[in-house]
Amino acid sequence: MRIVLALLKKEFLQIKRNTFILRLLxxxxxxxxxxxxxxxxxxxxxxxxxxxDLDKSPSSELLSKKFQASRYFILREITHSQxxxxxxxxxxxxxxxxxxxTHFEKELxxxxxxxxxxxxxxxxxxxxxxxxxxxxxxxxxxxxxxAQQLRLPITAKxxxxxTTYSMWYNPILEYKTLILPGLLAVLVTLVSGLLxxxxxxxxxxxxxxxxxxxSPIAKWxxxxxxxxxxxxxxxxxxxxxxxxxxxxxxxxxxGNLALLYAFCGIYMVLILxxxxxxxNASRTQAQAMFLTVFFFMVFILTSxxxxxxxxxxxxxxxLNKANPIAYFVDVCRRILLKGATFEHLKTSFLSxxxxxxxxxxxxxxxxxxxxxxx
Amino acid sequence: MSALAAFVKKEFLHIFRDKxxxxxxxxxxxxxxxxxxxxxxxxxxxxxxxxxxxxxxxHSQKLIEKIxxxxxxxxxxxxxxxxxxxxxxxxxxxxxxxxxxxxFDKDFGNGPPPTLQLIADASDLNVATTLIGNASNIIQxxxxxxxPPSGAVLPxxxxxxxxYNPEQRDVFMFIxxxxxxxxxxxxxxxxxxxxxxxxxxxxxxVLSSTPLPSVIIxxxxxxxxxxxxxxxxxxxxxxxxxxxxxxIHGNPVELxxxxxxxIFTSLSLGIxxxxxxxxxxxxxxxSMVGLFLPTTFLSGFIFPIENMPVWLQPVAQIxxxxxxxxxxxxxxxKGAGLGxxxxxxxxxAGMATVLLAIxxxxxxxxxx
Numbered sequence: 070m071r072i073v074l075a076l077l078k079k080e081f082l083q084i085k086r087n088t089f090i091l092r093l094l095x096x097x098x099x100x101x102x103x104x105x106x107x108x109x110x111x112x113x114x115x116x117x118x119x120x121x122d123l124d125k126s127p128s129s130e131l132l133s134k135k136f137q138a139s140r141y142f143i144l145r146e147i148t149h150s151q152x153x154x155x156x157x158x159x160x161x162x163x164x165x166x167x168x169x170x171t172h173f174e175k176e177l178x179x180x181x182x183x184x185x186x187x188x189x190x191x192x193x194x195x196x197x198x199x200x201x202x203x204x205x206x207x208x209x210x211x212x213x214x215x216a217q218q219l220r221l222p223i224t225a226k227x228x229x230x231x232t233t234y235s236m237w238y239n240p241i242l243e244y245k246t247l248i249l250p251g252l253l254a255v256l257v258t259l260v261s262g263l264l265x266x267x268x269x270x271x272x273x274x275x276x277x278x279x280x281x282x283x284s285p286i287a288k289w290x291x292x293x294x295x296x297x298x299x300x301x302x303x304x305x306x307x308x309x310x311x312x313x314x315x316x317x318x319x320x321x322x323x324g325n326l327a328l329l330y331a332f333c334g335i336y337m338v339l340i341l342x343x344x345x346x347x348x349n350a351s352r353t354q355a356q357a358m359f360l361t362v363f364f365f366m367v368f369i370l371t372s373x374x375x376x377x378x379x380x381x382x383x384x385x386x387x388l389n390k391a392n393p394i395a396y397f398v399d400v401c402r403r404i405l406l407k408g409a410t411f412e413h414l415k416t417s418f419l420s421x422x423x424x425x426x427x428x429x430x431x432x433x434x435x436x437x438x439x440x441x442x443x
Numbered sequence: 444m445s446a447l448a449a450f451v452k453k454e455f456l457h458i459f460r461d462k463x464x465x466x467x468x469x470x471x472x473x474x475x476x477x478x479x480x481x482x483x484x485x486x487x488x489x490x491x492x493x494x495x496x497x498x499x500x501x502h503s504q505k506l507i508e509k510i511x512x513x514x515x516x517x518x519x520x521x522x523x524x525x526x527x528x529x530x531x532x533x534x535x536x537x538x539x540x541x542x543x544x545x546x547f548d549k550d551f552g553n554g555p556p557p558t559l560q561l562i563a564d565a566s567d568l569n570v571a572t573t574l575i576g577n578a579s580n581i582i583q584x585x586x587x588x589x590x591p592p593s594g595a596v597l598p599x600x601x602x603x604x605x606x607y608n609p610e611q612r613d614v615f616m617f618i619x620x621x622x623x624x625x626x627x628x629x630x631x632x633x634x635x636x637x638x639x640x641x642x643x644x645x646x647x648x649v650l651s652s653t654p655l656p657s658v659i660i661x662x663x664x665x666x667x668x669x670x671x672x673x674x675x676x677x678x679x680x681x682x683x684x685x686x687x688x689x690x691i692h693g694n695p696v697e698l699x700x701x702x703x704x705x706i707f708t709s710l711s712l713g714i715x716x717x718x719x720x721x722x723x724x725x726x727x728x729x730s731m732v733g734l735f736l737p738t739t740f741l742s743g744f745i746f747p748i749e750n751m752p753v754w755l756q757p758v759a760q761i762x763x764x765x766x767x768x769x770x771x772x773x774x775x776x777k778g779a780g781l782g783x784x785x786x787x788x789x790x791x792a793g794m795a796t797v798l799l800a801i802x803x804x805x806x807x808x809x810x811x
Contacts, residue, residue, distance in 0.1 A: 087724075089725050107751060107752050158606065161773070185602075186603070191606055195611070259731070263727075355464060379489075379490055
């Protein structure tokens, strides 16, 4: 135990002396949570729209005007010719062009069902689809008024079905409430995993690892002393992140925080031992960084932080059962947003604990005091 | 010139001996393209839902059948009333509940329009909006199908044309971003780390005491990464075109030239970072925070810049990848020529010049 304490003291001294890293550890979570959470937003607003009104009738005017008050669209202009509007689209200045054909009103009166065309810039396919959807909905709402204005018979009004919707667990519809726990998970993973991996490789690169190896330090003592500081740093980062979420973003944390910390504790063991495994496999810091970034990037992208897990193909969802970051993100969200209890999360706890044990065992087994330069 | 060639050869030897890094350099683009092309999408199929049916006669049964026959939804729970719905949300982790009111069968077709209620688990807002959209579309289609021909919901028709990406493939939007991210990692992060490594180990002194001018040393260090990045660019574009069928409507040579320009800008970023960092750790963390994260989040790669708050949009303008992604999208998907992406080209070239100038000044100061 004395040896572990002495080693711990060394590690903490080294961390404390590295003011650059220290500053980074405090600044990065705050900046990241505050800036990135603003950037991550799929809610489509400010869609640029041009209405090409070739009919210039009261009916076409009524429809065009409907877009002025929409919260999704910015009606850039109502023009009467199509070519310049499409040119604007090529220059990225407009997302959707709606063309109301000539004789629109005449055909409406004649019951001929004229064709309004939507032209969307589908480079971003999702955005284009949403824009077309929103616009169609606005037309649906306007249809009644149009029919009234033209005194069209609407016979089958009762075949219409109205839908209303309510959003549970996130009534103010803030994307941030979802993304912040996710970002927090990513942050803790990247920072502590990377730091732990780099730390050990640095000792290798500098040659001080040899000194450690020839000293009478047991394997477990070395591993504990190397990982404990980063374990604490990880929990510190989580605390910092939670404070930012609570006080900067004013998001109520409804769940049991002790449960969250317990889960984080297990998760950190996993991430740090993974870092240790990576450092075992690398000789230079550049290698360690690439391995970490590569694996964590794959894990993070498929974890459902930024894109819904539900939209992945089913084989990928099955593979995700082995993705620790996916569990962590999921548990963070369920505890922080839905107030899930241990009962709800038992399987996640069990899986995470077995991952951590497995990884710890691997790390102890792979770490050799004898110098094998592979 | 032969000195430079010898130096480049030395650097290549270093790189080729490090098999693991080399492997990752080439695996990373492939893995990223595959993840974004195959795994990540915005469409949601087989979402778990619950149906609360208080009506249960012919029309509502038909509606439920219609919902179940779509591949968007998978009904895991049927309820008679909304009591206990909350527990179903929590226990079965359903994402949406569709509530059919008691008067549905009575009113549909001969009363006031009945109202269906959709309740979504909005803890993931994107999922919630998508599912509500999908459900409303199915319900509207059901209404249309069951209405008599004279009673269409809209008195006119709408046709939608999706320009530049008719099938709305997500991967077309992601490829330019992946290209930017990989080129940034290989050219900026790797060069900054190798340059700082020489500083950290003191081998920089050894190099600078050789008769080689320092320009040759730096250029010699950069050339291998320039070549590796170019290969990577070809690899990603090749995957995009041949595996995912992404079109190159513009001139491929011009496209490649823009890639080379971006590699050059990234290399100057790498030099800049190496001029401010003294240890590899610092260089790594600085490039993570300063390059990797902004390129992923602020460049419009995954998240559109127009959606960002107004104060954040100017920040996105200083991310080089933003300009590169814009140029690539316009050349590949919209068939623009170099003349139409001049702004982007000037910005990237300008950034490279400024970064290089600052780094040269800094290194002169350090040398004296």
